[in-house]
Amino acid sequence: MNLIEKVLAKASGKREVTPGEIVVADVDCLLLHDLSGYLTSKVFEQEVKRPMRYPDRVVMVFDHHFSPPTEEQARVLEENRAFARRHGTHLFDCGSGNIHHVGVQGGFVRPGRVIVGSDSHTPVHGTLGCFAAGLGNNSHAGMVMPFGKAWFRVPETNRIELSGRHRPGVTPRDAALWLTAQIGEGGAVYRALHFAGPYIDELGVWDRWLFPLITIDVGAKCGFIDPDDKTVSFVSRITSAPFEALRSDSASEASATWSYDISDLEPQVAASPTVGNVTPVAALAGRDIQWAELGGHGGGRLEDIRQAAKILRGRRVADGVKFNLVPSSRQAFAQACREGLVEELFRAGCTWFPPSTGSNQAINMGAMAATEAMVSTQARNFPGRNGSPDARMYLASAYTVAASAVRGKLTDPREFLAGVS
């Protein structure tokens, strides 16, 4: 069996599971953000009407409406707080960070666990060797909350074998954007994606994170990376809670193996209308942008903040560009403070926002007019998601975002990185 088959077998009390089989498994952690938490709480209290069986496994994080702009959204948060108090669940209030980073930094995500959530990027937790899948409100309210369980169809697994080394100025996010287009939106529907190979082995945990993050956009159910020494020491530094780092048997076979070499890759950008619309930045260089942002489920990491600082050293954000920085967690912000990056980027013209998911949907960092465009490390660029359906959204690496903020136009960052190590 591979890693996720082992996790699902253990969680459903079986010796073995096979692809196609439907199992009912114990869930270790349910991650909810303010919006999914609200919708789930209504179904749970109005339709299910049973007690919460394991409140300690339910974690709510206010990261989408981290600064509610309307009375209605403020009310949503108040109702969520009352729900968390009523049932005794965990609650991380506004300013705690992005839901998935809080899940990791809070020690809830550990190898071998079953993690579910309404946020569609929940599969990112396969990075740490979990079986992690997004489910809908009715699964959470109808089975996870009252019974601590969920039903799953055991997925077939595709192995994604990655090799090669980046050229200078190219980052794991460029590789992940490119890979999204290679596999294609809906190119791996219902599959589990096993990310492996020398390229993945070399990456740090927060860079590995960018790969299971894309599984939703290619239609996969989950993605995972077999835990190694890096994973175990990463988790052990965060929590003393026990975990079992299950790994795939070497004999476990994938339904298919897709191999990619990233050695020749250039900086990439995904342009609206969809995340699979990926081209080299060079092909779109010169397009105007008014907004730039580090943030989102995969952005606002310390790695992103450091990249932006490297580009902005000795430079300034262009007039008319708003470059917003959204740390993924309080821990990332604290480390950026220690490294002097917070002041440095502020002086270069950037604006810091609270640790959260940032402008993911036009909820709390403003909307865009039809004539405007944004380049960001966010995970989504669907029309209308951040204001006008005609506003353009480009997804790129922190290097590209920062370089574009300096020019006020989409910019290949390599011209700023010559001679910088």
Place this chain on the structure above:
Amino acid sequence: MRARGRCWKFGDNIPTDQIVRSDRAIGSMQEMRKHVLENLNPAFARDVRPGDILVAGRHFGQSSGRAVAPKALQATGIGAVVVESAARLFYRNCFEIGLPLLQCPGVTAGVEDGDVLDVDLATGILLDERSGARFEGERIDPFLMSMLRAGGLIPMAGQLAGEADGGRGAGHGGAGREGES
């Protein structure tokens, strides 16, 4: 289980954000229903009739896994969603709320807006009454058919969890090909 009604056709890769805009997701279902799919076809929410069939292309319902997207479609009274392929979470959500969904490769090229479609969910056969064209959709996993018949997941959740507690596991549906997700 059957559905019969007029066809409303949509394109490929439509995200849930286009079915229900995210800023409407905390509003009332009545409000969401009134604006469902409005950016893509404003006539849909206004003129859709109970029993009508929504037809769409590949990877329908991608992006957010919010069940309010299929719930708003269900609130219009449509009889079924028929797609080339559905995003996984959307697929799962439809069955969990009791809204029939059929994956039927080739359907979008063969049906037109306004055609009367007859869908047999048990067999996956779709008939276009105007053109006489017949399409064979994927068979729905027996586990998911039982969920549809129960009216969704919530009415069967206790039984499902209880069976697992009894140590018998879930063994429903066996090796259904396209079962959930």
